[in-house]
Amino acid sequence: MRSKLYINGEWVDGTGTMAVYDPSDGSVIAEVATAGDAQCEAAISAADAAFPTWAKTSPRVRSEILRKAFEIMVAEADELATLVSRENGKVLSDAKGEILYAAEFFRWFAEEAVRVPGDFRKSPSGDKRILVTHQPIGVSMLITPWNFPAAMATRKIGPALAAGCTVILKPASETPLTALAIADILHRAGTPKGVVNVILPVPVGATISKILHDPRVKNLSFTGSTEVGRVLLREASDRVIRCSMELGGNAPFVVFDDADITAAVQGLMIAKMRNGGSACTAANRVYVQRSIATAFTAEFTQAMAALVMGPGLKAGVNLGSSVSIKERDKIAALVDAAIAQGAKVTTGGKIPAGAGAFYPPTVLTCESDNAILQQEVFGPVAPVVIFDTDAEGIALANNTDYGLISYVYSGDLKRALQAAEGIESGMVAINRGVISDPAAPFGGMKQSGLGREGGFDGIHEFLETKYIGVEI
Ligand code: NAP
16 A cells, blocks of 8 residues: 655655544554655656656557556456545445546546647638647646545546646545555556656645646646635636636436336436445435425435445445545534424434444435525435426526536436526436446536536646647
């Protein structure tokens, strides 16, 4: 298990250490090195020094390194999944799913590295030729959250390296071990020194601010809460750094009266409970049309109540723990406030006795003005609200500052597509509980973010577009 900082191709000590905990029992898994100013400076220098050569390295060579990293990750998926489950608390099957999904970003961007398009055409007036090309932006600061410690890292490192950028990755304090394991894979895959660096700065805010004010750093790619995203956008504005922001979500799950109820419940179980509900894509607000609401809520409650909660690595468990007691308590506070405002609990709703950051699968029924519907609940909690007309369902879905993803269930594709077009979110899943795919553009509208990761768009977050006008 790697626990030192990774700077300039070497594993180095920092100024101190930070404990990483197993949230299912509170035990310490490892002490990880923390970075002070000297290590952050070393990481910037290394990434800056490596950039000119990496940017000029042929796309094919960059592609093959990413492809090799993909192969190593898949070969070592079981070991990596165990590490993810231990530091994050999620169940092993979710962790394994995440590792394979994470590896796919290396494969996809290995393929994209050699396909960056350009353009050459005649100007409309015929006075010149318009040549459009793309160049790597430069040293990129990557900041990732704890909920998908592997996939959020590879979704940034993959396109950055494919584009020819060098990177400094700062993982979440709760889950740095997975990021260090990924750096180790990239090292073994042949990534030249300085191209990838991993730091764990303390204190976070002040140190990242210093990094973003360093003229050698040209790009910021952040995944995390909208609250921290706003702070970072302000920090980045001083030097007008390019930013891509993958922020919070508060996904609606809209079920129309012609939907197949059992299929919709199965989809909701995935959309809500994948990753134990700690996903930006998690269905946080369930809107069900009146005539099917009673049957739907009963079937959903039964499915939630049947889940077995326990340590993520234990066989037979399908809901692990939250990442920390602090995160678990945030979930509990939101549920308690919802109940105080009139929500009714159909299952769950209480912190269980005993150690570990556990919160049970919880279904609430509530009115559309309950405050819980305006908050991102990062856990296994689903409030269900009844609506009457299609227009009301869509309006309720849009009644949020977030706009990452939405889910629509209907037996009529035309009706579902009309809803999808009316919903303000960057992604819409129709009759499916999951649509994340490295080959598709992932990202949000409104306060859920700026830019897209994955798909054909992802690599462009790390490329500058350059227009050259040619006299002919
Ligand atoms: P968070 O509190 O915003 O933290 C995210 C990262 O930012 C962590 O590495 C954190 O470091 C760092 N950070 C915190 N304060 C900072 C500051 N002042 N300056 C620089 N960096 C700072 O989010 P989280 O609790 O880890 O993750 C959950 C959130 O991520 C949810 O809102 C979820 O929706 C969102 N998310 C979005 C997507 C997406 O694709 N849209 C995907 C996954 C998660 P420390 O850990 O050291 O505090």
